[in-house]
Amino acid sequence: MPTNPSWILRSYPSAMPSVENWALEDRPIPQPADGELLVKTLWLSVDPYMRGRISPAKNYATGFKIGDLMCGGGIGEVITSESPEFKPGDVVMSDHFGWQPFSVIPAASAKSVTITDAPIQSALSYLGMPGLTAYFALLKTATPKVGETVLISAASGAVGQIAGQIARIKGFDPVAVAGSDEKLEWCRELGYRTGVNHRSSADLVADVATACPEGVDVFIDNTAGPIHDAAMLNLNTFGRVVVVGTIALADRFDQPDIGVRHLRRTLITRARIEGFLLDDHEGEYEIGIADLQSWYKQGLLQTREDVAEGVETVPHAFVRMLKGENFGKQLVKL
């Protein structure tokens, strides 16, 4: 009987997660019940939101318990279908893929992957959650005007790389914040006007001011932390801040985030600071996908993936993504 090495949550991380928080257990290949599919995993996605699910704290979704199989976004091939909607050989995506080679997923969570003119893993990247997050966070929540300065943190990451290019396509003025000069160089290739390296900067507030001489009109905040402060202190009147992620807090997730509070700045600038969750835009995904596909076909969108290989690498890939050691959308190929 073929084995199914599966990553189980062993402990909640108290600071930055490490691979020791998970254990690889050999489990049998599960059998689908009615309304379920057995799928062979082709790609797994590791995403910042999963940090919140390995915490005992309340979050949008129920977290994993100690001993639970880890799950997340993935793409796989249907092996056995107990649903009339899918048949063996179908390629599907779902957020219910286990960190394991063979998963049972609810058929209701699965969507056929019908991409023909791009690699199928794009459904986990620019044609999936990160691309749509960039699209709606920028165009629907932040609503920049042509010419406005749009600062984007984690600018070369899964969401940032797409947000920067949409900003350029739409005539905004995108400015990157990223963690290495190499990443910033690539951001410039994508069309970011300029950028700030937050790891080498001695004065992030001053460096953001230099990079944004007319101030920050829109901030797509994928990080929180000191970059958020630098953006707030450079924010223009009627600035819009979209809180998309808080990855800079990955190492102190369950402790209060103590620091400078910007309520007076919010008042003076009449800023609008808004939390973003992609699920709230579900009814409009098709519009976003159509635009992203069209831009890709026109050669207007580049994307970069950082691919780890093999089921044994999944927690490593997750942790390096949390630490910003990835370059582009972090995926695991099984």
Place this chain on the structure above:
Amino acid sequence: MPTNPSWILRSYPSAMPSVENWALEDRPIPQPADGELLVKTLWLSVDPYMRGRISPAKNYATGFKIGDLMCGGGIGEVITSESPEFKPGDVVMSDHFGWQPFSVIPAASAKSVTITDAPIQSALSYLGMPGLTAYFALLKTATPKVGETVLISAASGAVGQIAGQIARIKGFDPVAVAGSDEKLEWCRELGYRTGVNHRSSADLVADVATACPEGVDVFIDNTAGPIHDAAMLNLNTFGRVVVVGTIALADRFDQPDIGVRHLRRTLITRARIEGFLLDDHEGEYEIGIADLQSWYKQGLLQTREDVAEGVETVPHAFVRMLKGENFGKQLVKL
């Protein structure tokens, strides 16, 4: 020649302002130049926003310099007019009244006070800046739905007392936060469903939770500080926070406000936090005034004023308002 005792800024406060920050100087009655009016002050308004103007920090408006005459909102009678728009005997309001019995104001800043069925000082209260702030912050920026819980800090103050009553009139569920049981009792008379005394509360987060069993949908934040935290930690999904004032920071205005930052909470709830300045709604004042007047005539609006008397009391009135020692809209009658 009649004298004109005038309050001059003597020093910037480093913490909570005290009356020693000003000096009373006897100055001559000024003479209006072309386009100006000499007015005899009838009422002066002291307002939280003036804390920002006695600071060397950048703010929306240029601050006062040491040695400057203090100015603010007031109502007075025109004595000499160098403008075709006004004649002696007119009663006008303006934000350019000095803290003195006789002021020269730009005619362009003056508006006739035409109130006949309410006391004229209402133009500095529910029919003026505080009333309109409550109106637009609640109805235009926060946009509550019928039945939603609206938490209001400084609930018996100039803005809060009106915001709570508008919330009640519109069918929202207003909950007060105020600094004494006596204030809370009056809040209940105004139609607040219940309230929390932030000075006697041992656990503000828990007490707000008890007062708002279905959570906080809208928070009209007149204070910042610990009440802001309690609201954020009780905020519902898609909650709206309107930052109207930061009076809880009056004693540390020029220092960074260090504390818990709520970015993860903002993300999880998809909260919208927005700074509010009344000036941005100038084109719509007439709509707000018409509604406020109509509600007042129907007996739906009560208002309470806290009146100090005489020019010598102005800085005392200002400081006690900053400390929350006033009860209702703080005014000075000259």
